[in-house]
Structures are given as C-alpha cells and as structure tokens.
Amino acid sequence: MWPTGVPRERACVECRKTFSALVQRQRFCSGTCRARAKRRRDRPENGLRTGVIYFLQQGEDGPVKIGFSRDSNIKTRIRNLQCGNPTKLFLRGTIMGIERDEQALHRKYQAYRMQGEWFNTTAVLRELDS
C-alpha cells in the first residue's frame, strides 16, 4: 500500500531517469516522455506483427473473448485469464493474424459485444464454424 501524499522514487518508463512520483500510477517523469511513449505505441507497424487471434469461451455456454497475442504460444495468456475467472475457459479456435485483424473482428461483432473483448457466443462461433 502506497501512503497518500508521500512521493516515491521511481524510474521513468521512457527515459529511465529517476523521479519522485506522487501517485502510484505515474510512470513518466514528464509530459514529454509520456508523449514520446505514446507516439511509439501508435506507430502503424506496431499493429502489423503477426500473432494469434484466439476465441476463448467462458464456460460451456458463456460469452467468447476475441483476443490477440503476439506470442503464438497462448497457453500462458489463457492461464492468466483463467486465473482471474472463476468459470472454466475453453479455447474454441485460433487464427493467425495481426492485431488489426483482431480489431476488425471486434468491429464486425460490435452488435454482439457484451463487455470489452467479450462477445455473445452464438454469433461469433457460427463464424468460426463456417
């Protein structure tokens, strides 16, 4: 627990310089560093690395998460997701693709979106079967 109002020394995520952070979520020493990190994140090629788009269902008839992982071994990802989920997760399918393909699927199923990356199953799994 971080006591309120007490600054803490931490390293800037962007320039590694030490600064005294006032709030726990503060990761950059300055607005300049925050902007620089954002520019790098937003570079178009960041969305072009091939990875795996996975369809993970919560329980036998729960919603499906359409997610993307740069690592083709998604066992760790599933384990982490399972850790925060009391219902058993089932991997229903994977396709190779880039992050933009995943985002395109999110847009495609927008009408079936429940929360975040979770979608109504019937519509999405029909797509996988075809």
Ligand SMILES: [Zn+2]
């Ligand atoms: Zn910095």
